[in-house]
Amino acid sequence: MRICSEADRPVLDDDLVIWGDNAVALGRLPAAAFDLIYLDPPFNTGRPQARRTLSVKADSGGDRNGFGGRRYRSRLLQSLSYEDGFGDYLGFLEPRLVRARELLAPHGTLYFHIDYREAHYCKLLLDEIFGRDAFLNEIIWSYDYGGKPRRRWPPKHDTILAYVRKPGAHHFDCDAVEREPYMAPGLVGPEKTARGKRPTDVWFHTIVPTSGREKTGYPTQKPEGVLRRLVAASSRPDGWCLDPFAGSGTLGAVCRNLSRRFVLIDSNPAAIEVMRKRLTLGPRSLHHGTVAETRGGR
Ligand SMILES: C[S@@+](CC[C@H](N)C(=O)[O-])C[C@H]1O[C@@H](n2cnc3c(N)ncnc32)[C@H](O)[C@@H]1O
Numbered sequence: 098m099r100i101c102s103e104a105d106r107p108v109l110d111d112d113l114v115i116w117g118d119n120a121v122a123l124g125r126l127p128a129a130a131f132d133l134i135y136l137d138p139p140f141n142t143g144r145p146q147a148r149r150t151l152s153v154k155a156d157s158g159g160d161r162n163g164f165g166g167r168r169y170r171s172r173l174l175q176s177l178s179y180e181d182g183f184g185d186y187l188g189f190l191e192p193r194l195v196r197a198r199e200l201l202a203p204h205g206t207l208y209f210h211i212d213y214r215e216a217h218y219c220k221l222l223l224d225e226i227f228g229r230d231a232f233l234n235e236i237i238w239s240y241d242y243g244g245k246p247r248r249r250w251p252p253k254h255d256t257i258l259a260y261v262r263k264p265g266a267h268h269f270d271c272d273a274v275e276r277e278p279y280m281a282p283g284l285v286g287p288e289k290t291a292r293g294k295r296p297t298d299v300w301f302h303t304i305v306p307t308s309g310r311e312k313t314g315y316p317t318q319k320p321e322g323v324l325r326r327l328v329a330a331s332s333r334p335d336g337w338c339l340d341p342f343a344g345s346g347t348l349g350a351v352c353r354n355l356s357r358r359f360v361l362i363d364s365n366p367a368a369i370e371v372m373r374k375r376l377t378l379g380p381r382s383l384h385h386g387t388v389a390e391t392r393g394g395r
Contacts, residue, residue: 098349098376100369107360109337112349114376115362116369119341122362123196129205132268132336132357134197135327135348137210137319138190139181146316147178177315177367179344186215187222193341194226200339201262206233206269206331209258210319216256223260233259233267237299238323257327268336271295273329296326313371315345324351332357346372 101107103117106125115122139146151171153161159170183189197207207227211219224232236257245251261267276293279285305311305320312318328351332338336357340348343361349372352359363369 112358113360114372118364119193119362123341126200128199129202130337131200131339132202132205132332133338134201134207135340136342138342140212141183141186141215143182145178146181148314148316149176150174150314175314179365187218198226203263203266204268205262206267207260208327210255212255213252220258223258227260230264231260233261234298239301240304242304269330274326313345313375315371318345319347321347321351324348328355328357344368346375349376
């Protein structure tokens with residue numbers, strides 16, 4: 098894996114992490130080269146996204162309350178953040194999406210990850226750029242975590258919009274996707290129950306656990322399990338995948354495990370550092386006793 102800057106004109110001979118504005122970096126990548134492009138931009142929440150990772154140790158004079166009235170002392174291990182407010186959100190996205198479409202191979206697919214605030218505007222923009230006939234799916238990723246307001250239905254899903262470069266010519270290998278348990282196994286026979294079912298366009302999947310192998314401490318990190326489905330279905334072994342808003346490098350981690358090649362771009366130096374650690378050292382376990390705190394919220 099190589100790390101380079103937006104000013105370079107990279108050749109696709111090694112996995113790449115590019116530091117810089119994706120508006121510039123996308124312009125320097127070769128056209129029609131990618132099986133899959135996954136975009137997970139800031140969602141325009143209007144607040145910076147921040148996450149602090151603390152180590153906690155039992156200490157009767159500590160600064161935090163814990164289970165059973167015990168006291169703990171915390172120490173800040175890292176604090177990561179990125180900006181998430183745009184005056185003209187669609188104006189920011191449009192040139193990047195236009196270029197992303199050019200970078201897709203004729204059999205390629207683009208996945209755009211967003212939430213309820215902007216999903217409807219983004220779908221209209223994507224229809225305009227790709228054409229309505231290039232729309233493939235609206236995937237709903239449902240999770241259950243965090244605070245629940247009492248005056249409306251708690252919003253607990255993200256939307257992933259899929260568009261293909263050339264309608265009808267896209268690669269899609271439904272057999273490469275891990276199956277999941279039937280919701281009502283009693284309604285199908287034991288053979289089907291044992292095999293599981295192919296996922297639909299509604300996915301129930303937990304967020305990245307706050308302590309676990311996958312967690313990097315980067316704000317709004319997406320779970321590998323969600324991206325694994327996209328990569329398995331819409332890219333070929335050894336095919337190239339691109340993430341212009343890479344954050345902690347989840348797409349790269351998934352590509353590694355599924356033998357795909359990757360290009361990851363991010364303008365935040367802290368993200369580049371997280372990716373460097375995650376993708377050159379491999380999956381990392383956090384020390385027992387670390388906790389993550391999210392600020393900004395979605
Ligand atoms: C929602 S996060 C991506 C999280 C990622 N999917 C993960 O699993 O960790 C969005 C990322 O976009 C980056 N970003 C925002 N504007 C950018 C730009 N113009 N060029 C490159 N990266 C940008 C931010 O630094 C942030 O890391």
